[in-house]
Structures are given as C-alpha cells and as structure tokens.
Amino acid sequence: MQLRTKITSIFIGLTSLFLTGIFILIYFVSKNYTESEFYLRLSQRATIAAQAYLEADELNIDIYDDIRIRHLMTLPNEKEIIYRVDAERKVALTQLDKSLSEGFYQIIFDTEYAELKKDNYYYTGLLFHDKAGDFIVVLSATDLYGFGKLDNLRNTLIVAFFISILFIFLLGRVYATQALSPISKIIKEVNSIRAENLSFRLGTANGNDELGQLAKTFNNMLDRLQISFDLQSNFINNASHELRNPLTAILGQTEIALNKVRSKEDYLSILKNIELEASRLDFLVNGLLKLAKTDFDSKGIVIEPIRLDELILDIKKNIDTSTPENEIELDFEELPANENAITLMGSESLLKVAIGNILENACKFSGNKKVCIKLFSYTSSILLTIKDEGVGIPERELKNIYEPFFRASNAREIEGFGFGLPLAYRIIKIHSGEIRILSQINKGTLVKIKLSNKNIT
DSSP states (O other), X not given: OOHHHHHHHHHHHHHHHHHHHHHHHHHHHHHHHHHHHHHHHHHHHHHHHHHHHTSOSHHHHHHHHHHHHHTSOOOTTOEEEEEEEETTXXXXXXXXXXXXXXXXXXXXXXXXXXXXXXXXXXXXXXXXEETTEEEEEEEXXXXXXXXXXXXXXXXXXXXXXXXXXXXXXXXXXXHHHHHHHHHHHHHHHHHTOOGGGTTOOOTTTTOSSHHHHHHHHHHHHHHHHHHHHHHHHHHHHHHHXXXXXXHHHHHXXXXXXXXXXXXXXXXXXHHHHHHHHHHHHHHHXXXXXXXXXXXXXXXXXOOEEEEHHHHHHHHHHHHHHHOTTOXXXXXXXXXXXXXGGGEEEEOHHHHHHHHHHHHHHHHHTTTSOEEEEEEEEOSSEEEEEEEOOSOOOOGGGGGGTTSTTOOOTTSTTSSOOSOHHHHHHHHHHHTTOEEEEEEETTTEEEEEEEEEOGGGO
8 A cells, every 4th residue: 555545544534533523422412402402392381381270260271372372382292291199298199101101200209300202202290389289290292393403413414524534535635645745756766876876866855854854864875885885896996906916927927937948046036926926915815805704793703801911912922023123112001900901802813913903004104113002991991002103194094094905195105905904993893992093194193992891791
C-alpha cells in the first residue's frame, strides 16, 4: 500500500470514528430532549384533566374541553384514565390497568409523579389529593411528531456522514499528494544517482522541516560516498603505481641479464638489484595486507592486558636493532604506582605495529634527530606523546595524512610508501582510541595517542 493511500485511509478512519461519535451524541441528546418535552406536554394535559374532572360542577368540564380544543392540540392516540386510590395505604380502590407494571404505580404513590414508555406509547401518572379522596390520573399518547423528527434527524445525519466521508476522502487524497510530493521528488532524484554522477546533490535540502533534514542526511551520505569512492580510486591508482615500479625494475634487470652472457660480477650486481626490488615489493604487499586486515572489525583479534610502558620498551629494542643511530628518549617520570593505570586491553601485535610505525616515521623524517616519548596516566585513560624535530607536515596537508599512500609534499624524497600512519590510525581506532597530530614545517611533529586503561574495562 502506498504511503499516500495509507495516510488517507488512516485520516478517513479517525474522522469516521469522530463523526460517528458526534452524530450518535447529537441523535441521543435530541431524542432525550424530544421525550422530555413530550412528557412535559403529557403532564400538563394530565394536570388540566385532573383539575377539570375532579371538580364537581359541569362548568369546569366545559372550560377544560374548551382549553384543550383551543390551546392544547390533541395528541395522537391520547387516552385519559382516572383511578380512585388510598394514598395513605398506597392501594387502588378501583381496578388498575394490568398492562402497566406495578412499579409504575408504586412510583406515583411515592413521588406523586411517574413516567413510562412502553412500545411506542408514553405514559404519565399524577397523584392528586381532593376533598372527595385521592386520585391517580394516567394519561397516555404516542409522539408521532417526535418520532418523525427523530427519523428525519437520523436520516439527515446518515446522509451528512457519507457526504462528509466522501469530501474528506477527496480532501485527504489531495492533501496527502501535496504533502508527499517532496518525498516523491527525493525518491526520483535518489534513483537517478549513479556511480558516475556522485557529485549530484538533492535540491530539497534547504528547508528546516523533517523533509529538509532527510534531504540533508542524504546529501551528507552522498558526500561520504563520494569521498570513499575517490579514496578508493586514489588507493587503487597509488597501489598500482607502487606495485608497478619494483615489478618494472625486476623485469628490466632480468631482461638485461638475459640479453647476453655477462661476467660473474655483472650477474651478482643484477641479482642484488632484483633482491632489493623484490624486498621492496614484499614490504609493500605485507603493508597492504596489514592495512586490509584493519578494515575488518576486531573479531578474531586476541585481546589481552598490555602494560604500555613495557610495550614501548620492546618497540624501542626492535628499533635499536634496525636503526642503531636513532636518538629515541623515554620519559616515564609520570608513571603511577598502580599498574592498572598504564595497562590496557588490546592486541599486543597490532599495537606494536601502530606505535612502531609512528616511531620509525619520527626517526626517518627527522634524520635520526632527538625523538622524545612521554607517558601520562589519568583516571580512565593513558596518554602517549611522541615528539620529533623533523621536517614537519604542511598545515593544508594534515587532513590527508590518514589516506593510504599519501605523502607530504616536503617528504617525497624520503624513502617510504605512505601507509604506515594510516595503518597506525586504523589500529588505534580498533582499540577505541584517539590519535591527534600537530606539526610545523622544519620544527617537528607531535603525535598524541589516547587509549582507555584497564580501570574502565
């Protein structure tokens, strides 16, 4: 069912219930008023009848007949009966009409007035006291005029109900169409978006209502998709370029070696060049695999308690082996007595890769100048800072540093592939951490890594 039809149906259903309740209320209020009015007319005629018939002289009877003919229209099927009764003992001295219930007469004795409806007849009973005795006057009639008014009212309400429903249906249909037209426009525009026109944006995002917010949300999603597509495209282009370079070198060296017979020294030189390019290719492929691994969630990663100071010491030992000329300095003066404050839950191997990449970058891009590592502990987190005195990163390029294969414009002469920092960034995010980088050209770079400690795990 279309949303327009659903809204119209719900609107009609609610309106129908409301109108039904209102019309039923109008009908029963009118019915009660009509009956009350008819009972009042009956009681008036019964009072006049009693006063006329209970007087002994003939004049009063003539006066009653004259009043009834001139001023009180005779009621349909009108019938008057007067019974002699003993009001003290509440008994009838003459035979009562057995078709009426005893409760009706009992109410007359108790309250001197009673009303009763039986089938289409209305009955009014009055108790009168006279010198000649006590009498009950029962006057009955049918309210043909009242029935006619009620029938006419009922028919009018039924016709008005169906006319109202038809009008509401047409009005609701038009209103629903107008209200949902922006959504239809959004659907049409979204369906027109393809991979080749991701730059297209919805034109209904200027409003401040829910539809405007929906369009803005779609536009924001399209922004993220476009960025992701661009990053993916750049990643593929850069990866293809980086992979092609060592492969081209290997193929070129192989072709040179096979071109003619060469000396032993030439073959050794060619093999060393091939080994160097193959090592670069192996390093690049391993880096890509690690980068791909961090694209998945943390399922399958071994989580264990890790003391961050001990992890940093292990990384420092590895760097001392690979780069003996480094000048990494450790500052652990702020360490707390409670080891849980510097212990976190995570993957030791992944964190070694992340922090190791940042430290290697700090040494490499500073020309092995001084690199200072500090460790701070807070109530629920650990802060690790790594500061170098290297070439720095241009401010306008800081936003791109987490993209794979991106290299700052002032560091392209330095050997590397550009996925060490993106890999570190993803590993830190897997551990629900934060990384922030501040840098100035020719003054150095400060890396801040914030991780949750064991106190909140």
